[in-house]
Amino acid sequence: MGYSIIVAVIYCLPFIWALWSGIDVRNGKREHTNWKGPLLLFVVTAVVSVVVNSYLTFSYNLSFFLNSSSVVTVLITVGILGGLMGIINIITTMIARRKNWPKTMHNPKVIWIIFGSIAGSLLIFLLWFMPIGQKISYVVTLNNAVSAMEASTENDDISLVQVLSEADCVSRRCAPNYNNVFYVRNNLDQPKEVQVKIRALNNNEEEVKVIDSEIVELDPDDMKMVTTEETIKSGNIWEQYSFKTEERVAYYQYNFRHRDLE
Known part of the structure; x- marks a missing residue:
């Protein structure tokens, strides 16, 4: 569990950086959102994750990807969450049109982009990054077992x-x-x-x-x-x-x- 949390924090860093930059733009502290830094950090994180996953696969004979049942579970989970977010946006859009809300108050296209980004990011995390944290925990547990056996009297x-x-x-x-x-x-x-x-x-x-x-x-x-x-x-x-x-x-x-x- 602990390694999965560490991986989750690392995965969130590029998004937090981009969000912080967007807040600075809104507060007038900078003119444009800094996308290059967060994007570069995400690419580096992805490359490191591939290296780590490859090492765990070849060194400990672990599967590189999730099995089919786990993939289906993740797709259903993200699909349900995405569907709920879509329903919320549709209902909110209908209310906004009836009450003539300005787009500064509710912009459906922007909301769709935000909800899509959230669902996509969650999908990538559950399919790729979280399993890496779980694999690291498994390997640590396995090595602890070997050490405990060797130390046993x-x-x-x-x-x-x-x-x-x-x-x-x-x-x-x-x-x-x-x-x-x-x-x-x-x-x-x-x-x-x-x-x-x-x-x-x-x-x-x-x-x-x-x-x-x-x-x-x-x-x-x-x-x-x-x-x-x-x-x-x-x-x-x-x-x-x-x-x-x-x-x-x-x-x-x-x-x-x-x-x-x-």
Whole structure:
């Protein structure tokens, strides 16, 4: 979540710059809106995003683009928002014509341009820039899992580490669920089918949830994210989590079982 917010802020900088320049023109502080600076900044941001996305794709075998279901979801979301803005503009235009409002008060063409720019900018962000932030978060989580496994002093056949328990809610006013990500590793010298049972605990070491993982095939020293019945596999891999809880998971206990591959 944190990296997505950082990417969102960077993405908004050219628009904020252009808007600020427009306000200066309106206040008489400058004669023309500065488009070259914001446009150049946007181009630089886009080029850097392509480089970062390419690195993540080739280094971590991540998809370069969103999958089809995510694209459809984004298109529907932006389409609904764009439709609502269009209806508002149409209704406002009808009222303006009846009351003979001057164009300085309501200019439909300008409003269409503004609404179109908002919808287009949101579409680009949701289809391209936000996934990059999510991919960075995924890679950081993956690297944390590797580090935690290497630092572990356990000598069990199967190791489990928690690398994330993050609120799936930006606003503090809502009652968030927490996305929890666990990784499991096969420490044996033979491939195994592995299943773990996780007992998640809160800060007071009170039980929050007990859940069984799905059976996963692991090669020797192989490590994969724990998936359960709550894992949404149709989503992009960087959006997936092991399971949800109503409280942050601070501690955990686990049991495991494994067998040879059939």
